[in-house]
Amino acid sequence: MIHIAITAGGTEETIDGVRKITNMSSGSLSWFCLQAVLSYIDRHKIEAYTIHYIKAPRAVTNELNAEHASHINFIEVTNTQSVYNTVETLMSEVDVDIFIHAMAISDFSYAYSVAKSDLAEEIYQQITANKEISKKEIEASITNPKSKHSADAKISSSQEIVMGFETTPKVISLIKKIKPNTFLVGFKLVKHNKDNHMIKQAEKLRLANNCDAVFANEASQLSVKGHAGVLLYKGEPVARPIGKKEIAEAIVSLAFQKIN
Structure with missing residues (x-):
């Protein structure tokens, strides 16, 4: 065979x-x-x-x-x-x-999306709260933002977004x-x-x-x-x-x- x-x-x-x-x-x-x-x-x-x-x-x-x-x-x-x-x-x-x-x-496969303004605010708040924030901590926020969109929901077109991809x-x-x-x-x-x-x-x-x-x-x-x-x-x-x-x-x- x-x-x-x-x-x-x-x-x-x-x-x-x-x-x-x-x-x-x-x-x-x-x-x-x-x-x-x-x-x-x-x-x-x-x-x-x-x-x-x-x-x-x-x-x-x-x-x-x-x-x-x-x-x-x-x-x-x-x-x-x-x-x-x-x-x-x-x-x-x-x-x-x-x-x-x-x-x-x-x-690459899609990992997440987040409103650009929400991601900027999240990182800004982290830096404001901790002036000694490390590069690794910022990278963690970019990799898995708290304000990311729900995976099952349709992404709204009312805001500009940032998408994350993983290999x-x-x-x-x-x-x-x-x-x-x-x-x-x-x-x-x-x-x-x-x-x-x-x-x-x-x-x-x-x-x-x-x-x-x-x-x-x-x-x-x-x-x-x-x-x-x-x-x-x-x-x-x-x-x-x-x-x-x-x-x-x-x-x-x-x-x-x-x-x-």
């Missing part, structure tokens, strides 16, 4: 009862990866397989035939913590052969820690399209998370047909596909080549 995991779309971090922060990821590259996996499986007449497709709410999905659909385990996630929990459970319970981690994960757990670092033999593909989006810069940033990601392969691309080149970048295996460029379909095929071909 072959197990393949693919993450898709962009996570959503809740601010209040009606607002969320997300990103522009559609999950289309992940869907192309799913299609590339299914094409490979059909060509090689593989019958025993399961694809665990971990998808964010707005990740694109298309119709599948009944045979393919019966082999796909769709797992719905929302925020980064839900992705972390899902991946941790999956990797602990299943021997995943290939993990394509293409989801756009939020680096999210790193999902990609979980994968090889739990299953060192999984073939892990990471993705690195960079702002500068100079080749050496992309490769350098991809290598940082690989070394930090023990990725086997990394696809690096530049932020301005994300269209379906014009999407371009470099696929690296163990830090060395192995392909420079153009177009999301071609990128997915290059990734899937490399992954199956290395696990066989």
Whole structure:
């Protein structure tokens, strides 16, 4: 039995009862990866397989035939913590052969909001009461202000606000820690399209998370047909596909080549 995991779309971090922060990821590259996996499986007449497709709410999905659909385990996630929990459970319970981690994960999650004037007043009162107040005490007030809004209430638009964010757990670092033999593909989006810069940033990601392969691309080149970048295996460029379909095929071909 072959197990393949693919993450898709962009996570959503809740601010209040009606607002969320997300990103522009559609999950289309992940869907192309799913299609590339299914094409490979059909060509090689593989019958025993399961694809665990971990998808964010707005990740694109298309119709599948009944045979393919019966082999796909769709797992719905929302925020980064839900992705972390899902991946941790999956990797602990299943021997995943290939993990394509293409989801756009939020680096920060919402912690609180507070009216700017209320936070200023709170800190002012602290300083007035204690001229020797420490930097650590001020930081504590900024991190967890007493006057912050209720987590369940809608934030009023009548006042200017300050928002606090905290770092999210790193999902990609979980994968090889739990299953060192999984073939892990990471993705690195960079702002500068100079080749050496992309490769350098991809290598940082690989070394930090023990990725086997990394696809690096530049932020301005994300269209379906014009999407371009470099696929690296163990830090060395192995392909420079153009177009999301071609990128997915290059990734899937490399992954199956290395696990066989």
